Amino acid sequence: xxxxxxQLRPLLKQWGEIxxxxxxxxxxxxxxxxAQAEQMERVGLPQxxxxxxxxxxxxxAVVMVASAIIGSSVGILSARGTATVTPSELQxxxxxxxxxxxxxxxxxxxx
Amino acid sequence: xxxxxxxxxxxxPVDDQPEVTLIEQARAGDEVAFEELMRHYKxxxxxxxxxxxxxxxxxxxxxxxxxxxxxxxxxxxxxxxxFSTWLFALARNAAIDRLRWRERHPTxxxxxxxxxxxxxxxxxxxxxxxxxxxxAAAVGSLPEDQRTALVLAEYQGLSYAEIAEIMRCSEKSVxxxxxxxxxxxxxxLRHFLN
Numbered sequence: 450x451x452x453x454x455x456q457l458r459p460l461l462k463q464w465g466e467i468x469x470x471x472x473x474x475x476x477x478x479x480x481x482x483x484a485q486a487e488q489m490e491r492v493g494l495p496q497x498x499x500x501x502x503x504x505x506x507x508x509x510a511v512v513m514v515a516s517a518i519i520g521s522s523v524g525i526l527s528a529r530g531t532a533t534v535t536p537s538e539l540q541x542x543x544x545x546x547x548x549x550x551x552x553x554x555x556x557x558x559x560x
Numbered sequence: 561x562x563x564x565x566x567x568x569x570x571x572x573p574v575d576d577q578p579e580v581t582l583i584e585q586a587r588a589g590d591e592v593a594f595e596e597l598m599r600h601y602k603x604x605x606x607x608x609x610x611x612x613x614x615x616x617x618x619x620x621x622x623x624x625x626x627x628x629x630x631x632x633x634x635x636x637x638x639x640x641x642x643f644s645t646w647l648f649a650l651a652r653n654a655a656i657d658r659l660r661w662r663e664r665h666p667t668x669x670x671x672x673x674x675x676x677x678x679x680x681x682x683x684x685x686x687x688x689x690x691x692x693x694x695x696a697a698a699v700g701s702l703p704e705d706q707r708t709a710l711v712l713a714e715y716q717g718l719s720y721a722e723i724a725e726i727m728r729c730s731e732k733s734v735x736x737x738x739x740x741x742x743x744x745x746x747x748x749l750r751h752f753l754n
Contacts (some may be wrong), residue, residue: 456753457742461714463688464695466607468618469623473602474595477627484628 583643587634594634598627601644604716605651611711612655614700622658626651642722649726652708659704691752698748706741709734 470476492500501507542549579600585593605626610619629650637646699707708727712718713734720731727734746753 454742457746457749459713460749460752461665461695461699461745464611464692464699466603467610467619468713469602469606470620472600473606473620473624477593477631478595479597479633480624480628537717549616 569630578641581644583637583639585636587637594631597630601647601751602627603646605647608648608651608711608716609655609658611696611699611715612652612704612707613658614696619659622654623651629654641725643716645722645725648712648716648718649728652726694752695749698745701748702741702744706737706744709737710741710745713738 482552502511515523542552544553579597582593582597586597602623603625606619608621609622609626610616613622626647630647633650637643698706700712701709705727709723712723712726713720718726720734724731
């Protein structure tokens with residue numbers, strides 16, 4: 450009488466194995482490329498910016514553009530804050546002038 | 561068309577040592593080394609997932625997916641482990657993912673494994689292909705953990721220790737799963753035994 454395993458084992462071996470297809474490797478490599486491309490698409494803006502900023506030329510360009518924007522904004526804001534009007538510049542609105550009479554009429558004499 | 565040939569006694573008596581350099585090169589991004597590894601392991605991986613899934617078309621697709629995962633996760637591989645053990649663990653996970661996907665998307669594939677027919681005659685009358693199909697069906701009816709243990713032991717020729725590492729369980733547990741799997745198979749295939 451054979452041991453149970455001695456009978457079962459040869460029987461199991463009768464379930465044959467399959468051969469890999471000829472294009473197996475090329476299919477795998479194609480899928481790897483696809484996965485890499487999809488991964489790049491999935492990368493968010495912060496990671497993309499971080500990646501770009503590692504490039505020296507890009508980093509310099511970004512710093513220059515940012516400096517120009519910040520500089521001009523600060524310039525505009527500071528110019529707006531210091532602008533003053535002298536009384537002599539408003540003489541044309543004084544009483545006795547046509548513009549002055551119009552202003553007085555339209556504002557009820559508040560100016 | 562996938563061709564079928566009889567199973568050899570041991571599919572993967574692979575000594576990992578000669579591949580250490582290849583693995584290191586592949587980990588460093590050497591695509592040629594990766595292709596060489598793939599050439600070496602594609603057959604055992606393909607047949608391992610084939611026996612877990614019981615479907616050649618699915619097996620081809622999942623085996624390709626396994627190597628994509630190998631490529632993506634090679635940096636996580638620790639050379640302290642046997643490469644084949646790490647590879648089979650990845651392959652098992654990929655096969656389990658496919659089995660779960662099948663559960664969520666039930667279909668009837670054209671080359672699905674047929675249910676084991678009731679024995680109607682003597683075993684000699686049944687040709688080799690039919691015997692293979694009935695063995696496939698019997699193995700396919702086992703719970704996943706028993707099937708994996710059986711395939712790794714009987715078809716891939718791995719030791720209990722290696723199987724335990726792949727399945728993340730004790731050797732005792734492997735032994736018990738194998739025992740139960742073989743008991744079930746003996747019952748289901750009794751018309752071929754004796």
